Amino acid sequence: MEKSSLASQPMPAPHTTPTPRPSRLPGRFARLPELAGPGFLPLGLFARLPLAMLTVGTLTLVTAVSHSYAIGGMAAGAVGIGSAIGAPVLGTLADRAGQRTVLLVAAVINTLAVAGLLGAAYLTPAYASPMDALAVLVTAFLAGASCPQVGPMARVRWMALTTRNLSAPVTGHRSVAANRADLDTALSYEGTADEITFVLGPALVGLLASLVAPWLPLALAAIMTITLVPAFAVHPSHQAVLPHPRKPGSGVVSSERQNRGRRATAVVAVPVLAMVCMGTFFGATQNGLSAFGAEFATAEVAGLLYAVMGLSSAVAALSVAFWPQRFGLPARWVAAALAMSALSVLLLLPAGMWSMVVVLLVLGIPVGPVMVTVFSIGGLVAPHGRMATVMTALASGIVAGTALGAYLGGQLAQDQGPGGAFLVSMAAALGLLVLGLVTWLVLRRKSAA
Template sequence: MTSAVTTDKSVRPGYGQLLRTPGALSFVLPGFAARLPFGMLTISILLLVQHATGSYGDAGIVSAVTGVSMALFAPVMGKLTDRRGQSAVLVPVVLAHATAVSTLTALALLGAPLWALALAAVPAGASVPQVGPMVRTRWAAKLEGSPLLPTAAAFESVTDEFTFVVGPVLATALCTGVHPAAGLATEAALTLLGGLFFAAQRSTEPKTAPQAAHGEKHASALSFPGLRVLIVAFLGIGAVFGGMQVSLTAFASEIGNPGANGLLYGVFAAGNMIAGITMGAVAWKIGPRRRLILGYVGLTVAASVLWAVNSAVLMGAVGLVVGLCIAPALITGYTMIEQLVPAASRTEAFTWLTGAVAFGQAVAVIVAGRLTDAHGSSYGFLVPLGATALALATLVALRAKLAPKAPSRVVNSSAPAATTAEPAGREHANERGIGHRTPVTVD
C-alpha cells in the first residue's frame, strides 16, 4: 500500500500525477459521491423543521444538535474504523444513517414536538459516515513518504469545500422547489448508495492493525500530543466557518441587501477553493509546521478586519482574503497527521480534526448569533477573530509538539548496517514531506 519515493524528482507534485496513482480513482469517485450529502444535511434539516414548525429558532436547535452529535461521535467511528476496517464500519453506519434521517423526516412531517425532533437529530448526526477521513487514510497509506501527500491533502480540502458549496445549494433547491423533505430524502439516498459503493472498493482499503506487522502497540490517536494541538487549531477554523455564516447573513440584511448573503459567502468559499488548488500544485520550500503557523497568522490578520467593513464590495474582498488564508492552515494540518500519528490510528486522528471543525462551527454559530442579535454583525465577526487568535497562540506556545517523530520501525531490514544513523535525516526530510535523499532546511 505504501508508495516509496526516493527523490524529489521522481514524482512531481500535481493533481494529474496524483490522480494517476494506481487505484486512486477507484476510491476518489465513490468517496466524493458519499461526501456530497455532508453539505446537505444541516441545511436540509433547517429548512424542513422551519417549514414544519414555522420557527427558525426551533430549526436552528435541531440543526445544532445534529452538528454537535456528529462532532462527538466522529472520533468514536474513526477509532472503530482503525480497529475493524473501513468496510466493516461503513456498511452498518450508512444503513443506520438512512434510517435515522428517515425517522427525523417523518417526525417533522407529522408535526412532532421540538424535544422529539431534537432527540431524533442525535442519531442522525452520530451516524454521519466519516468518508472524508477514510479517503484521507487511503491516500496516506498509498503515498506515505511521497511528495504527493501534500497534494492529496490539498485535493481533499478542495473536495470538502466543493461539497460545502454545492451541497447547500442543491439542498435548498430541492427543499424550496420540490418538497420541504426532498433535501433530506436525497441526502439519505446519496449517503447510502455512495457509502456502499465506497465500501465495496476493498483493494485500496488500508489494512487493519498495521501495528501487528511492525511490532507497534495500538494507541488512541489522542495519546499523541501533536494531534491535540491540531484539534485546538481546527476548532478555530470551524469557528471561522460558523461565524462567517451567521455574520454575513446579518451583514447583508443590515446593508439592505439580504440577497447578497449567498454571493458573499460564495466569494469566501471560492477563496478557500482557489488557495486549496494552488496549495496542491506547489512544491513547498518550508516545513509544514512553519506553514501552519504562517497560515494562522494570515487568517488572524484577515479576520481582524471583518468587524470594521461597511460595504458589500469591501466585504467580498476581505472575505476572499479570509478564504484564501483558510486553505493553507487546513491542508497543512491534515498533511501533518502522517508525521504525527502512526498508521494504526490515522482514521481516528482525521475524524478528530473533522469533528473539531464541526464542533467549532456549531459553537460559533450560537455565539455569533447571540452577539449579532444583541449588537449587530460587527460583533458577530469578532468570533472568527477571537477563535483564530486563540488557535494561533496555542500553535506558537506548543509548536514543539508538532515536530515529526523519528521512525520507530525498520523500513528495509536488508539495508546495510551503515544506514542506522539515517532516521534523524529522514525526520528532517519528512518535515518537508519529500524523499529522504534530498537535502532540506527545516524550521
C-alpha cells in the same frame, strides 16, 4: 513522537492494489487516479455531499413543517452534536475493524435515521413545544451521529497509499521527494473537495427546498448515502488501510506505555483544538455575514457571501500541492494562520456589499492552506493504529467549533451588530496562530531530541 500507524503498516499484496490507469488531469494531480485507482475521485467527492446537506436540510425541513425557528435550530444543533460525538466513534471502529465494514453499516443506519427524521418532522404538530418535538431531536441526533465520515476516511486512504510509496524502494523516475509531494497533492485536493461540497450542499438544499419541497433535500441525501457510500466503502483503495484490532490482554499496559499514550494524546489534541478554532471562525463568520447582509438586503444573502470565501479557499487549497517541500508543515501553518489573523481584521471595514466580497475573496486565500496543513499535521502525529480516529476527530472539531462560533457570533451580533460576530472570527484566527506556534515548537523539540 510516535509514528503514524500507516507508516508502520506492511505493504498490501500486489493483487490488492488498485490498477493504475492513465489520467487526463493536469500536472501533479494526474498522479491521484494512478495512486487510488479509477473512480475514487468522483466517489470521494459526491459520497461526502450528504454530510454537507444534513444540517442545513434538517434546519430547513423542521422549520418549514413546525413553523418554529427554535425547533428548527434545535434539530440542526442535534445533528451537529451527534456528528461531533459519532465521528470519532466511527473513526475508532474503522481503525479496529476496517473502513469497509464500518462505512457499510453506517450507510444503512444513517439512511434509516434520516428516514425516521423525515417521518418525525411531519408528525410533529405545527407550533409545537420542544417536548412535542422530542422525536425530531432524537432522530436528528442519530442522523448526525451515524453519518458516514467519507472525507476523513478518504484522507486516511491517501496517507496509506503515499506512505506505502515512501516505505517502498525508490525505483525508476520516482524519488522520495516526489512521493511526499503526492501526499501534499492528495490533501490539497481533499481540502478543495471539502470546500466544494460545503458550499454546494447548502446551495442544493436551498434550491430543492424552494423549488420542490422541504423534504426533498434530506430524501436525496439518504439516497446518495445508501448508494454512493457503499460504493466508496468497497472501492479497492480501502485495502491499502490495514485494520488494527485490539489484541487480547491489551487492557493491561505498563506505566511507560500509559505515559507514551498520554503524550501522544496531548500532541494530537493541538491539531484537534486548531480545527475547533477553524470551525469557530466559520460559524462566527456565517453569523456575522447574516447580520451584515440584513443591513443591506436580507440575511439569506449571507450564504452567497460565504460562498465567495469558500471559492478562494478552495483554489488556495489546491495550490498547496505546488508549495516547495522545504517549506515545512509547521512553517506553513504559522505563515497561513498569521495571514488569516491579519486579514480577518478587514471584516470590520466594509461599508457595502461589494467591498465585503473583495474582503472575503482575499480572506479565503489562507483558510484553505491552514486546513490542509492541519490535516497533514494530524496524520503526522497520529499514534499507531489510530489514523481514522484522529482524522474523524479533526473533522468533529470543525463541527463542534462551528456550533460554538455560531452561538458566540449570534449573541454578539444580536447586541453589537456584525462587528461583534467578526470579533469572534478574529479571535479564532488568532487561536489558530497560537496553536501553530505551539506545534512548531513541539515538533522542533522532537526533531532535536
